[in-house]
Amino acid sequence: MLNDPLVLTPIAGATRAEPEKRVRDRGATEKAILKAAKSLLAEEGFQNFGINAVARRAGCDKQLIYRYYGGLNGLVEAIGADLGTWVKDRIPEDTGGMFLLTYGDLMERLSLLFLEALRDDPLVRRIVAWEVSENTEQVRRLSEARSKALANWLERMRGSLAPPKGIDAVAVNAIVIAAIQHLVLSASAGGQCAGLSLKTPKDWEKAATALKRIVRGVYG
Amino acid sequence: MLNDPLVLTPIAGATRAEPEKRVRDRGATEKAILKAAKSLLAEEGFQNFGINAVARRAGCDKQLIYRYYGGLNGLVEAIGADLGTWVKDRIPEDTGGMFLLTYGDLMERLSLLFLEALRDDPLVRRIVAWEVSENTEQVRRLSEARSKALANWLERMRGSLAPPKGIDAVAVNAIVIAAIQHLVLSASAGGQCAGLSLKTPKDWEKAATALKRIVRGVYG
DNA sequence: CCGAATTGTCACTTGCCGGTGAGTAGCAAC
DNA sequence: GTTGCTACTCACCGGCAAGTGACAATTCGG
Known part of the structure; x- marks a missing residue:
């Protein structure tokens, strides 16, 4: 046997750096792994x-x-479980003291909140990108957790406000959400989307204005 | 040396199937490679x-x-070059005999055309997914080719119609395009988007209706 | 016919991946 | 002590990826 540890010459701790003395703590290790996984996914993407x-x-x-x-x-599943709490951490429950009188008011506000939240969360961005790129068991689970959280949030925020009659709100909202997600992903990846530059805060203001206009256009 | 070809026993063409006699034709081989690359990308995605x-x-x-x-x-670049002709093959130049009187007419029609075209083209779908998932040199080139083709098409179709005053058409159109792209990608990957099922033709009709409504909402 | 360029094939190196079996180090009860 | 459990590390396997250098097979110019 080469490198038999029983015969290994000890070299008297020569250039030996700190052995680091990892504490034996399963809970801490589990947390470290989960944290590493989340940050890796957020920073490097699902590719690596x-x-x-x-x-x-x-x-x-x-x-x-x-x-x-x-x-x-299993690790991905654990990330998904964490994800259930995304909205809670990211988006204020209350509406900032403003009274939302109409469904249009509500959707305008929610759209902008969602846009901001997504812009600020690299992990969820990566997951969304993952969702549209692959269709594996892993992705399905993450996707499900995310969409469930999103639906819950929408439902809670909606309160008792009903969408205007004669409008398929589910479809319209899906399109609005799709637009926001793709806008943010595009910006994140290449700094632009369909000819619209999305780098400076000014760029984003233009996008937000256009988004508001669109939402107002459908919901009045 | 094992398997030295000079000493290889010829086995008298035993169960030897057709040696296939590949013709030596560089042009044909190049085409075959390009075709293989495109179909591979379309069917398997950029992952593989x-x-x-x-x-x-x-x-x-x-x-x-x-x-x-x-x-x-280089191969990706060749695909990108091909991509420049995408719109030409996919989307009818004329507007089907209908007269588009307003910018709203135009954008409604273009949105639906774009939706259809994207739904029918797996290769471009994969490229769009790639665009939002990575930011490498390869992707940038593909992305550039695609967005240039798209911009050209939009410009040509627009003709002399001008958007309504006071509306940032570039931003609004970017959002509409983003929505369409994400809708199609989501559907392709998971059969739904933000709670909206996108499998049957009926599903897509609902989506198209909502899309029209949105475009009409902004552009009147 | 001959040599050279072109076209296509093969074997090999290197490196990373997911996955596994076997072993080590700390810690408590007996 | 030593026995046993748990936390942790290591070495190794097979497989597949990118990339390269040498070689075989064919075609072509002279």
Whole structure:
């Protein structure tokens, strides 16, 4: 056997840097792994998301990911569970003291809130990009968690306000949400969308204005 | 040396199937490679898009891809060049005999045409998904080719019609296009978007109706 | 006919991936 | 102590990716 640890020459701690003395704490390690996974996904995207990369970033052995989460799938599921609380953390529940009298008022406000929240959250952005790029079990689970959270939020915010008669609000809102998501993704990836530059705050103001106009156009 | 070809036993053409006698024709091979690349990208997505996969599908050695296209980048560039002709093949130039009197008429029609065209073209769909998922040199080139083609088409179709005063048409149109793209991508990946099912023709009719309503809402 | 360029094939290196089996280190109860 | 459990690490496997250099097969100019 080469490198038999029993025969390894100790070298008297020569240039040995801190052995780091990792504390043995399963809970902490699990958290570290989850955190590493989320930040990796947020920063690098799903392309470079894998067992090895997560383990490297978490500073532990990949074996622990198998043990604690049952592999990548389990880890993704854990991320999805976290995701359920996204809206809560990101978007204010109250409407900032303003009274929303009409469905149009509401949707205008929600659209802008959603736009802001998405712009501020790289992790969810990556997940949305993932959703439209692949159709694996992993993605489906994440997607489901996200859409459920989103639907809940919409429902809660809607309160008792009803959409105007004769308008398919589900379809219209889906299109508005689609627009926001794609706008933010495009901007994130290339700084523009369909000829519209989306880099400076001024750019985003123009986009927001146009978005408001569109929402007002349908809902009055 | 194992398997030295000079010592290989000829086995008298035993179960030897057709040696296939590939004709030596560089032009044909180049076309085959390009075609393989496009179909691979369209069917499998950018995830599994690589030198080896393209070569396998084209039925030739990957070396030829390096020789003829200078690697994946060159190949992607060739795809981008093809892409410039996308609109020409996909979308009718004339407006089907109808007279478009207002900018609203025009944009309603163009939105629906664009929606249809994108729904029918898996390759461009994959490219759009790629655009929002990565920011590499390859993607930038493809993206540029596509957006240029799109802008040209829009410009040509617009003719002399001017958007209503006081409306930022560039921004509004970008949002509409974003919505369409994300709608189609979502549907393609998961059969739905933000709670709106997008599977049956009936589903799509609802979406189209909502889209029309939105466009009409802004442009009157 | 011959040599050279073109066209196509193959074997190989290197590197990273997911996954697994076997082993080590700390910590408590007996 | 030593026994046993848990947390953790390591070495290794097979597989597939990109990329490269050498070689075989064909065609063409002279």
